[in-house]
Amino acid sequence: MSARAYFLAVMALTLPIGQAQAADEVVVYSSRIDELIKPVFDAYTRQTGVAIQFITDKEAPLMQRIKAEGEHATADLLLTVDAGNLWQAEQMGILQPIRSALIDANIPAQYRAESHAWTGLSLRARTIAYASDRVKPAELSTYEALAGPEWEGRLCLRTAKKVYNQSLTATLIETHGAEQTERILKGWVDNLSTDVFSDDIAVL
Template sequence: MKARKTLLTLMAVGLGIPSVQAADEVVVYSSRIDELIKPVFDAYTAKTGVKVRFITDKEAPLMQRIKAEGENGVADLLLTVDGGNLWQAEQMGILQPLGSDAVKANIPAQYRSSSDQWTGLSLRARTLVYSTERVKPEDLSTYEALAGPEWEGRLCLRSSKKVYNQSLTAALIEAQGAERTEQVLKGWVANLATDPFADDNAVIQAVDAGQCDVGIVNTYYYGRLHKQNPQLRAKLYWPNQADRGVHVNLSGIGLTRHAPHPEAARALVEWMTGPDAQGLFASLNQEFPANPKVNPSDEVAAWGPFKADDMPVEVTGQRQAEAIRMMDRVAWR
């Protein structure tokens, strides 16, 4: 074993990866499904010899499991989606500071926790999707404009129960205040063509089928459906380009408070935020790399450039409770 650990150390140095003498394995609790993370972890094992074992579930059960396991926990890292979820994990006290200069150098500050407890790995825009048959791009402008009377009976939304819409609402509150945001949400609800859908795929499919003319979705849902059906009669539109930009959220990772192998876990995070892993992870997920030095896949790049809102993503967690109360008040189901 000693010889093996020495070999791993030499391999790590040769690859520019920090030494992981303390462990031959890292355990990740992940809310992302196997096919979106296994190739990345397999690549890391091939480079370092360190095995990455992962357990998948929804984010809430995973966070509760980490909390319940406490000092006896087996998870080194929590990998999940949305800054709102990562902020909640931070508030639950189940994470600790990453303490990595490499991560700070790789990922812009707005995509990391200000207390250093998590970092973004990939980015997704929550943007507009419109019918190419019934809407002209020049008819669109901002998220807020979808509350106007011209969109009555033409808008499709996902349920307010999903964190993605909660985070978008939180970002709107931060950008323009509660009063204006509540007016916008009331307009959206009044303009719905049908009851909110359970997921973003259904929103895009409804636009394609003519059930509604415009919706709000995460970009990777569009990417997956467009890959399956290049003739999709729906297209992405980047709103708010004349002001703050498109709302951007992320998938990210945090070091658990009682990680059995913190140094090995930190080394994995450093690699995942670096150039080799960023391209692979983002392309598997049809997302944008969080590391600005890494280009998106050709498929994602084909959606076109856009101005992204530079609001710190952790704001979506800080204003989450306020956003949920507001969504309830306007009867966004």
């Protein structure tokens, strides 16, 4: 099954079966920008005849909106990025569990919440961008290695306030433990060439 076909199937399964079959439209709150997500919604409508009404915004405002709407929330599906946001949405109590043989068959268990509150649809590649005129590819290996003294004064990082770096830190803790992760993070900070940046574009 293609990623697009699977995504469309998940969208149909976010509604109770009877409601999904009778629904004239599905309401999606999405943190993905229109240009990226609208083609998928249009394909879903062509295949099913069900219209997609969607609202796009940053993750935090969307989740707060769902929480404020409470039992009157109109969203059938929250589409966001990064497991950190999904975890936060679950902690806020704004998600409902979904049990689906289709999801279980296509998405490995490590990419789904044990509570069945959410499921991943794609994986994020955490790449290392480097200046090709100053860094040789052979010098690069892992994020952990960037804490080494040979990188002193050579690193640029995005702020730790962003969920992407928080998720990366959580992965390091899961892999190496809290103490070693703290040493890695301290090494990154010690190796910074400038203050941290607010977003990826600013870093590049």
